[in-house]
Structure formats: C-alpha cells, structure tokens
Amino acid sequence: MKTVIIATKNKGKAKEFESLFHPKGYQVLTLLDLDPSIDVEETGTTFEENAILKAEAIANEFGRFVVADDSGLIVDALDGRPGIYSARYAGEEKNDAANTAKVLEELEGIPDAQRTARFYCALALASPNQQTITVSGSVDGIIAKVPSGENGFGYDPVFYVQEKGKMMAEMDSGEKNAISHRAKALKALEEKLDQFIEGEE
Ligand SMILES: O=P(O)(O)OP(=O)(O)OP(=O)(O)OC[C@H]1O[C@@H](n2cnc3c(O)ncnc32)[C@H](O)[C@@H]1O
Numbered sequence: 001m002k003t004v005i006i007a008t009k010n011k012g013k014a015k016e017f018e019s020l021f022h023p024k025g026y027q028v029l030t031l032l033d034l035d036p037s038i039d040v041e042e043t044g045t046t047f048e049e050n051a052i053l054k055a056e057a058i059a060n061e062f063g064r065f066v067v068a069d070d071s072g073l074i075v076d077a078l079d080g081r082p083g084i085y086s087a088r089y090a091g092e093e094k095n096d097a098a099n100t101a102k103v104l105e106e107l108e109g110i111p112d113a114q115r116t117a118r119f120y121c122a123l124a125l126a127s128p129n130q131q132t133i134t135v136s137g138s139v140d141g142i143i144a145k146v147p148s149g150e151n152g153f154g155y156d157p158v159f160y161v162q163e164k165g166k167m168m169a170e171m172d173s174g175e176k177n178a179i180s181h182r183a184k185a186l187k188a189l190e191e192k193l194d195q196f197i198e199g200e201e
C-alpha cells in the first residue's frame with residue numbers, strides 16, 4: 001500500500017485524513033505514529049506559510065514527500081480571530097472546549113446575522129526534491145450560541161452549516177468530508193498529487 005505522511009499531531013485531523021486518503025489507496029502516517037516529540041514552530045503570518053513550515057520541516061526530517069495542514073476558524077465579528085491562532089486561542093494547552101468557550105464569550109450579545117464565520121484549510125505538499133505546492137479550501141457557517149454535537153473536533157460543536165441545517169459536530173464523518181474546508185483543499189491537492197509523486201520516483 002502507498003503511504004502518505006501528514007505532518008500533524010492533531011488526532012481529529014489525523015482521523016479525517018485517514019478517511020479521506022484510504023479510499024484513494026493510501027495508508028496515513030502522522031507525527032503521532034512517527035515521532036510525537038517533533039515540534040515545528042508555527043511562526044508564519046498566514047495559514048499557507050505555517051502549512052509550508054510544517055511540511056518542509058518534516059519532509060527534510062524524513063527525506064520524503066509530506067503533506068501538512070494549517071487550518072482554523074475565521075469569525076467576521078472578531079476581525080478574523082481566532083484565525084491562525086485557533087489551536088491555542090485560550091492557551092498553550094490547546095483545549096478545544098476552552099477555545100470554543102472563549103469564542104462564545106467574545107460573541108456574547110452579537111445577533112445571528114452578525115455571527116458569520118468560515119473554516120479555512122491550507123495544505124502544503126513538500127519534498128526535499130521538489131518545489132512546495134499549496135492549496136486551500138473553506139466552508140461558510142454561523143457561530144451558534146450553544147454547543148451541540150459530539151463528532152469532529154475543535155470548533156465543530158459551535159459551527160452551524162446553514163445548507164445542512166446542523167452543526168458540524170452533528171455530522172458523521174462522511175457528511176463532514178462532503179463539505180469541509182479540509183476535504184475541499186484535499187480535492188484541489190489531489191489534482192496535483194499524482195504528478196508530484198511521479199516526480200519523486
Ligand atoms: O499543527 P498540527 O499539529 O497540525 O495541529 P493543530 O491542532 O495545532 O492545528 P493548527 O495549527 O492547524 O490549528 C488548527 C486549529 O483550528 C481548529 N480547526 C481546524 N480545522 C477544524 C475543523 O475541521 N473543525 C473544527 N476546528 C478546526 C482547531 O481548533 C485546530 O486545533
């Protein structure tokens with residue numbers, strides 16, 4: 001079986017990449033499998049820059065091609081926050097519930113019409129031998145007032161997707177993968193992946 005390395009330590013992302021890559025015939029390995037002690041500093045100012053930093057560092061570490069994901073929640077009423085700081089919004093411990101609570105608190109008193117947001121995902125594909133490629137995807141939503149749903153991760157329990165009439169965390173993985181920012185970015189990457197892998201051989 002073909003293997004793809006994803007430069008992530010986020011369990012929620014890892015699960016989604018598995019369900020997205022398995023049907024394409026790839027086994028997924030993440031830093032959680034390979035070496036959880038590796039930590040790449042996310043010093044970029046955009047999702048793309050951070051995805052490139054992670055992908056290139058891990059590609060150089062393992063000497064082969066790697067995909068990295070940098071993603072987050074962009075809330076219009078918060079001037080785009082938490083944005084690239086989504087993982088650590090409420091502190092270094094990267095607590096999903098605390099991050100979500102902080103966003104809800106900051107949006108207190110803001111009516112539904114002004115609670116518009118989107119998830120954004122930048123993917124970088126890097127290798128020691130080739131020029132790095134980036135792609136992106138996004139999905140629009142509204143920040144709910146009360147969390148609901150057990151599925152997914154991160155801000156999914158407060159991200160209401162109007163076209164589906166439910167919260168992201170109320171969708172099963174198939175439903176989320178049909179509309180998510182990550183799935184859209186991966187679709188864009190898919191078109192370039194085969195050619196990139198040929199360049200490796
Ligand atoms: O850097 P890696 O190791 O990949 O893991 P991370 O959790 O630090 O990942 P990011 O730096 O890309 O930060 C992304 C954060 O944005 C949020 N996020 C991204 N995608 C999401 C999704 O599909 N559903 C809910 N929240 C999401 C969530 O809080 C993530 O922790």
Ligand SMILES: [Mg+2]
Nearest residue numbers: 010042070087
């Ligand atoms: Mg991170």
